[in-house]
Amino acid sequence: MWGWIFVFMALALLLYLYFLKRELRKLKHAVKELPTRSSYGSRLFIDFRSNALMDLVDELNQVIDKFEEKNRQAKQMEENVRLSITGLSHDLRTPLTSINGYVQLLNEITDETKRMHYLGIISNSxxxxxxxxxHFYDLARIETNQKEITLSSFSLSHLIEEIFLSFYEQFEDKKIRLQFPEKMNDRQIIADKLMLTRVIQNIVQNxxxxxxxxAVISYKNEDNNLVFSVSNNIKKDSKVAVEKVFMRFYTEDTSRTNPESSGLGLYLSKKLVEKMNGKMNARLYDNWFIVEIHLPLNKVHT
Structure with a gap:
């Protein structure tokens, strides 16, 4: 009787080893094919139920998940860089063409007034x-996670006032009136001051x-955030598509021949604000374009 039991156990062990070896071969073949099909949601499966083998497959599938996510991020980054280069190349052409044309005119004229006018245009270009x-440099650094962030506590209203007033002459030339709140909100926020300066400068340029x-500047407290709002009236024939203003290379001029705008300013600003743990949105109300930036308050100074 014991002999039969021994034979049965031996046969069972041989069958177990056979199926285990067969499953390992299938698994080895599937792993070899991963590089060619891993971007299509590939997963490893087994037919033979062995706890040790199932644990191994689970671990391998976790590795596959991480690999596919990295691969997806790399492809997205590659596509972003491609779009940025394409858009930037298109936008660089206009000022470069302008510079080339006016340089040729400078070589042909003797009128000093016109020469100064052309030099001014070249300087602006x-x-x-x-x-x-x-913009492109900052964008490339953000999308490749190379732009470092240094958070500190400071007064948002003081920074806003300083930056806006530094553009006083440009606002005067454009006949744009600034309206600041009567009572300044002096609460401290947590942000990267250099990044936020860049964001505000982009808003001013817009x-x-x-x-x-x-243009009307205002502040309000909302939960644990300080909300900075800038509203400016727009022309009746304006074609602003508010749902697209944060898209890469969007400009109000759909032909993208606007020599003053690359369409990167607000897109880049939103990226920078999000990197500082804030959020940025825009909306239209009647003939007013409104941008809001939410930034975390420094609770120690509230």
């Missing part, structure tokens, strides 16, 4: 080129390009 390349005659 060069400034625009520098702004575009700065107002200078598209505002009709007035």
């Amino acid at each position: 060069i400034q625009r080129l520098m702004e575009m390349t700065d 107002i200078l390009r598209y505002a009709k005659s007035k």
Whole structure:
């Protein structure tokens, strides 16, 4: 009787080893094919139920999940860079063409007044080129997670006032009136001051390009955030698509021939605000374009 039991156990063990070896071969083959099909939600499965083998497959599937996520992020980053290069190349062409044309005119004229006028246009075009390349550089660093962030506590209202008033002459030239709140909100926020300065400068540039005659700055407390709002009136024939203003390379001019805007300013600003644990949104109300930035308050100074 014991002999039969021994034979039965031996046969069972052989069958177990056979199916285990067969499953391992299938698993080995599936792992080899992963690089060619892992981007399609590939998973490893087994037919033979062994606790040790099932644990191994679970671990491998977790590795596959991480690999696919990294692969997806890499492809998205590659696509973002491709779109950025395509858009930037298109936008660089306008100021470069302008510079080239006016340089040729400078070589042909002797009128000093016209020469100074052309030099002013060239200077503005060069400034625009520098702004575009700065935007692209910041955008590339953000989307490759290379832009470092340094959070500190400071007064948002003081920074806003300082930046807006530094553009006083441009607002005067454009005949845009600024309206600050009668009572300043001096509460401290937590943010990266250099990043936030860049965001506010982008908002100012947007107002200078598209505002009709007035911009209103306001603040309000909301939960644990300080909300900074900028409203500017827009022209009646404006074609702002508010649902697209934070899209890469969006401009009000759908032909994308606007020499003053690359369409990166608000897109980049939103990215920077989100990196500082805040949020940024925009809406239209009657003939007013409204941008809101939510930034965390420093509770120690509240």
